[in-house]
Structure formats: structure tokens, C-alpha cells
Amino acid sequence: MPKSEPLKIDAVLDLPEGSATQAPTTAVNRGWGGTLEAWLPKLVVAPSFIASLVFVYGFILWTAWLSFTKSKMLPRYEWAGFIQYQKLWANERWWIACKNLLTFGSLFILICLVLGVLIAILLDQRIRIEGALRTIYLYPMALSFIVTGTAWRWMLTPGLGLEKLMHSWGWTSFEFAWLVDPKMAIYTIVIAGAWQSTGFVMALFLAGLRGIDDAIIKAARVDGAGTWRIYTRIIIPSLRPVFFSAFMILGHIAVKSFDLVMALTGGGPGISTDLPATYMYTYAFARSQIGLGSASAVVMLGGVLGIVLPYLYSELRSKNHG
Amino acid sequence: MAETTLDGKRSPLARALVYGPLILFAAYFLLPLVVMLLTSIKSMAEINSGNLLSLPTAPTLEPWRKAWSEMSGYFLNSFIIVVPAVAISTAIGAFNGFVLTKWRFRGSELLFGMLLVGCFIPFQVILLPMARLLGQLGLAGTSGGLIFVHVVYGLAFTTLFFRNFYVALPDELVKAARIDGAGFFTIFWRIILPLSGPIIVVCVIWQFTQIWNDFLFGVVYSSSESRPITVALNNVVNTTTTAKEYNVNMAAALLAAAPTLVVYVLAGKHFVAGLTAGAVKG
CATH class of the missing domain: 1.10.3720.10 (MetI-like)
Incomplete structure (x- = not known):
């Protein structure tokens, strides 16, 4: 399989035939081939560079431009100032979406981190069936949020799902109708989201735990530190970078959450579980409010960059130093 | 605190404290998959009469056939x-x-x-x-x-x-x-x-x-x-x-x-x- 892939890239890059095997071995080739060789690496990355420039940066600017126009069903390009942003922040539905994101995001991150760390620490105790357990904890990451949403939606269906299960197990007063309760529905998204992502956080922390130098722990033990002290004073503080990464990634998942809401609640009941991502989709595509949808997308981008840029910066910096 | 991580034998209590939660978490993560599988081989009548985890009395592949089509x-x-x-x-x-x-x-x-x-x-x-x-x-x-x-x-x-x-x-x-x-x-x-x-x-x-x-x-x-x-x-x-x-x-x-x-x-x-x-x- 790997053998056939570079052929495809030749087609993509539109390189002259045979260039893949042509090594500049002769003297003649060195002159011409030399310049070609010098340019080849740049030519190879050029399509990605252009794609990034146009489809990422260019499109972001395009969307930003649209957000400053009165575009509705069709894009218009006359400058209209901040009118869409005014509309956006005056729109109650947008506020609901933002508040929901705050509720969902903070709980989702908190639960994933707490459970992830806990499970990682437990798994790190020389467990005999570690492999099997890890497989079980991580499989949700292989699923689509649509599948996760579908499964949890069924389980949380009032009257038929967990409610009925508890009733038939003897807990007849058990009530669980969050899915259809506008006040509580957002928490069902937390439940399903945390179910899907906890294993991933666990894997991150497990890798972090395995990376800790045993010598430090042994030394602490020799000094008479107990297990609890070793965890709270040495191990967990030394996992700070992992907390940082996990926080970034989870925050990023939260802001982009779209599929899970669509499958689990569809944004409902009513608009009670709208998130910025579903808001943008609704206004830009279902309601043909391109300007307003663009403005919400730009605000989302701002939010993500606010979380991610410090992370990227620190990552790139540490890379240059290491 | 029991000596758990690094050196050797563990007390039964410490073992239970480690394995108990791990198994519970495993059950929690597996639950939706088990429910999906069980539900997918029941008839609607059985879904309405049983519960999420009740085993099907008359397993059927009809839902799968319909889903596939x-x-x-x-x-x-x-x-x-x-x-x-x-x-x-x-x-x-x-x-x-x-x-x-x-x-x-x-x-x-x-x-x-x-x-x-x-x-x-x-x-x-x-x-x-x-x-x-x-x-x-x-x-x-x-x-x-x-x-x-x-x-x-x-x-x-x-x-x-x-x-x-x-x-x-x-x-x-x-x-x-x-x-x-x-x-x-x-x-x-x-x-x-x-x-x-x-x-x-x-x-x-x-x-x-x-x-x-x-x-x-x-x-x-x-x-x-x-x-x-x-x-x-x-x-x-x-x-x-x-x-x-x-x-x-x-x-x-x-x-x-x-x-x-x-x-x-x-x-x-x-x-x-x-x-x-x-x-x-x-």
C-alpha cells in the first residue's frame, strides 16, 4: 500500500513523468538537475502552502468580510459595518448558545479531567488486565459523535431507557427526563460527551505517568513519603503539561461540538441546547442569514484562537529549544 | 497509606480499591455498546415490554436487515x-x-x-x-x-x-x-x-x-x-x-x-x- 501512494501525489502535483526516479547522477544532470533539486522541496510543499493560504486563511478572511455585510440568502459584498455583530449579540438565541457552551464546556472538561486522571492512576497500579481495560475505556473515541448521540439518546429516552431499567430493578420512583427538560437537556450532552472523551484523557495521563522517572518516586519513598503524598506532591504536579494539553484539546472539542448536539437533542427541546456551532449552522444554512452566520463563525474562531494560540506558541517554542 | 505502586504485594483491601472502580468504569463505558447490541436484536414489542438490559427472548435479525437496506x-x-x-x-x-x-x-x-x-x-x-x-x-x-x-x-x-x-x-x-x-x-x-x-x-x-x-x-x-x-x-x-x-x-x-x-x-x-x-x- 505505501508503494502506490507517492504515485498519486505525482498526479496531484502534476510533476513530469519519471521525475520520481530521476537521480542527478551525471554531470549534465547536476547543472540542470541541481537547480531542480534545489526547487523540488519547495515545489512539493507548494500545493499545501497554497491550499492553506487560500482555503484556510483566505476563506477565513472571506467569512470575516461576509460578516461585515448585509448578506442574507446570497452573499453581498458592500461594507455594512458591525451590523451583524450587533444583531448577533442582541439575539437571545446566541446568548443561550454561548451560555450553553460555557456550561457544557466547563463541566465536560472538568469531568473528563477528573475521571481521566483517576482512571489513569488506577490503571498505573500494575493491573493484570490493563490491556483489556484500556481497550474498553478507549473504544468510544473510535465512534462518531453521531453514533454516541444516537445511543445515549435512546438510553436517556424518558419512560423507555434508563428510567424503565431502574423501575424494573425496583427503584420505582426513579425519574430521569433531562432529555426533554429544557433546563436540564444540556447536561445530557455533558454525559454523552464525557463518556466519549474520558478514555482519551486517560490515555494522555497514562502516557504522562509512564514517563515519570521512577528514581524520583523511589527517593521520595526512601524519605518516608506515603503514596498519597507522592501522588499529590510529586506525580500530579509533574503532570502539569499533560493537564495543559488535555485542557486545550477538550476545550477545543467543546467549542467545535456540533454532531453530538445534532444527534442527541437536535438543539432542543426548543433551542435549549443550542451551541455556537449549531447556531452558526442554523443561521448560515437553514435560515439563509449568511451575514449573521458568518459573524457567529468569526466569534467562534476568536474563541478557539484564544484557547489554542497560547498552546501552539508554547509548543513551538519548546520544540525550538528542544 | 498502603504501599501500592512500586513494591510488590498488595493487601486485599487495596486490591479491591483499585480493581473495584476499574471494573465499574469498564461497565460504564461498555453500557451503551451492550444496550445498542441488545436493542438491535429485539422486536419493538419486546423493547416496549422489557428494559434496556433485558435479554431478548426471541432474538431477531430483522432490524439489522431493515437497517442494512x-x-x-x-x-x-x-x-x-x-x-x-x-x-x-x-x-x-x-x-x-x-x-x-x-x-x-x-x-x-x-x-x-x-x-x-x-x-x-x-x-x-x-x-x-x-x-x-x-x-x-x-x-x-x-x-x-x-x-x-x-x-x-x-x-x-x-x-x-x-x-x-x-x-x-x-x-x-x-x-x-x-x-x-x-x-x-x-x-x-x-x-x-x-x-x-x-x-x-x-x-x-x-x-x-x-x-x-x-x-x-x-x-x-x-x-x-x-x-x-x-x-x-x-x-x-x-x-x-x-x-x-x-x-x-x-x-x-x-x-x-x-x-x-x-x-x-x-x-x-x-x-x-x-x-x-x-x-x-x-
């Missing part, structure tokens, strides 16, 4: 999109990673940083212009359009994977070959590619999972002929016109989950490697 076309659509998108984005990522580590030039780090931003943007911010572009290229609603979109926005990740892998390969490999007169593609073919097995596996698995599970691009850019399975599943489940058939829904959900689950079970180690490589080493 509804979903098989979309299942195929997903493959039509995923296979080329994974192959192309992986190949481009390999070349990019090769250049960004072994053929650095002025500005190549900047270029990498620039590409990396593509891993993080919320795609909402490019949805509208891309819809317009696909429309103008005549690719709106086609599998080709979706392949294009997935390649373009998968590039950042695939480049990141290969770049982080190749950066650990010794530069001397390439330098020695260059002194011997080997060119760019010869070095890639003969030296780098044979060493790339592990990262190709990781990258292919990652891309496969991402693209198979995609919903946002699917729902925005597909038409009824090119609709991927995630979008079709969501439509089936959220249909309000007919009575809910939970058993068929669950069978359909399992069908949509099957390919990525199979990959995960067969190559779990590489799957995790991809997750953590993409995440931690950022």
Missing part, C-alpha cells in the same frame, strides 16, 4: 469518500513532513506553523466560502467535492504526524545519500519510505476515523446521492414522520460504527499512538 448505499458512499481522501492526504502529509524536516529552507518553520493553524480552526469559519467554491467548480453535492474538502482540511494533521516522525530520524541518513548523488525522490523512496511504516499506519488510521466519523462537512456538502453514513444515520434517527423504531436505529448506529470499531480493535495500539501523537506533541 436503508443504510447500505450510504455505507458505500462513506467508503467512496474515505478511501481516496485518506490515501491522498496521507501521501501529501508524508511529502510535506519529509521536506519540513530533511529539506528545510528559509521559512519552512513558518510554513509549518501556518499549516498547523489548520488543525485548530473551527470549520464553521470556512463552511460558507467552501460551499461557494464547490458550487462554482461543479463539485457541490458530489463525493469528489467531499474528498477535496477532507484532503484540504486533513493536510494539517497528516503533515504534523509525518513531520513529528521524520524529525526523529537522523539527518545523516539523508546527508549520506545526498553525497552519493541521490535526489529528492530517490531518498524519499529508498530511504525514508521504508522507515515510515509505523507512522503511515498511525496516519491512515487517524484519517480514516476522522473522515468516516465526519458529520459537519457531510451534512453541509453532500446531496442525497453522496450522503455519508453519519448524515444518513442522523436523518434516520431524527425522523419524526414515522413511529420510532429503536431497534432499527441501533442496528443502523452499529453499522455506522462498525468500520472504525473494527480498525480500533485490530490496531488499537496505533490508534492510541495517533491520538496521543497528534495531541501531546502538537
Whole structure:
């Protein structure tokens, strides 16, 4: 399989035939081939560079431009100032979406981190069936949020799902109708989201735990530190970078959450579980409010960059130093 | 506190405190999968009379048959999109990673940083212009359009994977070959590619999972002929016109989950490697 892939890239890059095997071995080739060789690496990355420039940066600017126009069903390009942003922040539905994101995001991150760390620490105790357990904890990451949403939606269906299960197990007063309760529905998204992502956080922390130098722990033990002290004073503080990464990634998942809401609640009941991502989709595509949808997308981008840029910066910096 | 982590034997209480929660968590993570499986082989009558975990008295494959007849076309659509998108984005990522580590030039780090931003943007911010572009290229609603979109926005990740892998390969490999007169593609073919097995596996698995599970691009850019399975599943489940058939829904959900689950079970180690490589080493 790997053998056939570079052929495809030749087609993509539109390189002259045979260039893949042509090594500049002769003297003649060195002159011409030399310049070609010098340019080849740049030519190879050029399509990605252009794609990034146009489809990422260019499109972001395009969307930003649209957000400053009165575009509705069709894009218009006359400058209209901040009118869409005014509309956006005056729109109650947008506020609901933002508040929901705050509720969902903070709980989702908190639960994933707490459970992830806990499970990682437990798994790190020389467990005999570690492999099997890890497989079980991580499989949700292989699923689509649509599948996760579908499964949890069924389980949380009032009257038929967990409610009925508890009733038939003897807990007849058990009530669980969050899915259809506008006040509580957002928490069902937390439940399903945390179910899907906890294993991933666990894997991150497990890798972090395995990376800790045993010598430090042994030394602490020799000094008479107990297990609890070793965890709270040495191990967990030394996992700070992992907390940082996990926080970034989870925050990023939260802001982009779209599929899970669509499958689990569809944004409902009513608009009670709208998130910025579903808001943008609704206004830009279902309601043909391109300007307003663009403005919400730009605000989302701002939010993500606010979380991610410090992370990227620190990552790139540490890379240059290491 | 009991001596648990490092040295030897554990008391029964300490064992229970470790294994108890671990098993409970395992049950919690398995619950939805078990429920889906059980529900998918029950008749609606049995679903209404039993509970989530009651075993079917008369197991039936009828829900699966119905789900397959509804979903098989979309299942195929997903493959039509995923296979080329994974192959192309992986190949481009390999070349990019090769250049960004072994053929650095002025500005190549900047270029990498620039590409990396593509891993993080919320795609909402490019949805509208891309819809317009696909429309103008005549690719709106086609599998080709979706392949294009997935390649373009998968590039950042695939480049990141290969770049982080190749950066650990010794530069001397390439330098020695260059002194011997080997060119760019010869070095890639003969030296780098044979060493790339592990990262190709990781990258292919990652891309496969991402693209198979995609919903946002699917729902925005597909038409009824090119609709991927995630979008079709969501439509089936959220249909309000007919009575809910939970058993068929669950069978359909399992069908949509099957390919990525199979990959995960067969190559779990590489799957995790991809997750953590993409995440931690950022």
C-alpha cells in the first residue's frame, strides 16, 4: 500500500513523468538537475502552502468580510459595518448558545479531567488486565459523535431507557427526563460527551505517568513519603503539561461540538441546547442569514484562537529549544 | 497509606480499591455498546415490554436487515469518500513532513506553523466560502467535492504526524545519500519510505476515523446521492414522520460504527499512538 501512494501525489502535483526516479547522477544532470533539486522541496510543499493560504486563511478572511455585510440568502459584498455583530449579540438565541457552551464546556472538561486522571492512576497500579481495560475505556473515541448521540439518546429516552431499567430493578420512583427538560437537556450532552472523551484523557495521563522517572518516586519513598503524598506532591504536579494539553484539546472539542448536539437533542427541546456551532449552522444554512452566520463563525474562531494560540506558541517554542 | 505502586504485594483491601472502580468504569463505558447490541436484536414489542438490559427472548435479525437496506448505499458512499481522501492526504502529509524536516529552507518553520493553524480552526469559519467554491467548480453535492474538502482540511494533521516522525530520524541518513548523488525522490523512496511504516499506519488510521466519523462537512456538502453514513444515520434517527423504531436505529448506529470499531480493535495500539501523537506533541 505505501508503494502506490507517492504515485498519486505525482498526479496531484502534476510533476513530469519519471521525475520520481530521476537521480542527478551525471554531470549534465547536476547543472540542470541541481537547480531542480534545489526547487523540488519547495515545489512539493507548494500545493499545501497554497491550499492553506487560500482555503484556510483566505476563506477565513472571506467569512470575516461576509460578516461585515448585509448578506442574507446570497452573499453581498458592500461594507455594512458591525451590523451583524450587533444583531448577533442582541439575539437571545446566541446568548443561550454561548451560555450553553460555557456550561457544557466547563463541566465536560472538568469531568473528563477528573475521571481521566483517576482512571489513569488506577490503571498505573500494575493491573493484570490493563490491556483489556484500556481497550474498553478507549473504544468510544473510535465512534462518531453521531453514533454516541444516537445511543445515549435512546438510553436517556424518558419512560423507555434508563428510567424503565431502574423501575424494573425496583427503584420505582426513579425519574430521569433531562432529555426533554429544557433546563436540564444540556447536561445530557455533558454525559454523552464525557463518556466519549474520558478514555482519551486517560490515555494522555497514562502516557504522562509512564514517563515519570521512577528514581524520583523511589527517593521520595526512601524519605518516608506515603503514596498519597507522592501522588499529590510529586506525580500530579509533574503532570502539569499533560493537564495543559488535555485542557486545550477538550476545550477545543467543546467549542467545535456540533454532531453530538445534532444527534442527541437536535438543539432542543426548543433551542435549549443550542451551541455556537449549531447556531452558526442554523443561521448560515437553514435560515439563509449568511451575514449573521458568518459573524457567529468569526466569534467562534476568536474563541478557539484564544484557547489554542497560547498552546501552539508554547509548543513551538519548546520544540525550538528542544 | 498502603504501599501500592512500586513494591510488590498488595493487601486485599487495596486490591479491591483499585480493581473495584476499574471494573465499574469498564461497565460504564461498555453500557451503551451492550444496550445498542441488545436493542438491535429485539422486536419493538419486546423493547416496549422489557428494559434496556433485558435479554431478548426471541432474538431477531430483522432490524439489522431493515437497517442494512436503508443504510447500505450510504455505507458505500462513506467508503467512496474515505478511501481516496485518506490515501491522498496521507501521501501529501508524508511529502510535506519529509521536506519540513530533511529539506528545510528559509521559512519552512513558518510554513509549518501556518499549516498547523489548520488543525485548530473551527470549520464553521470556512463552511460558507467552501460551499461557494464547490458550487462554482461543479463539485457541490458530489463525493469528489467531499474528498477535496477532507484532503484540504486533513493536510494539517497528516503533515504534523509525518513531520513529528521524520524529525526523529537522523539527518545523516539523508546527508549520506545526498553525497552519493541521490535526489529528492530517490531518498524519499529508498530511504525514508521504508522507515515510515509505523507512522503511515498511525496516519491512515487517524484519517480514516476522522473522515468516516465526519458529520459537519457531510451534512453541509453532500446531496442525497453522496450522503455519508453519519448524515444518513442522523436523518434516520431524527425522523419524526414515522413511529420510532429503536431497534432499527441501533442496528443502523452499529453499522455506522462498525468500520472504525473494527480498525480500533485490530490496531488499537496505533490508534492510541495517533491520538496521543497528534495531541501531546502538537
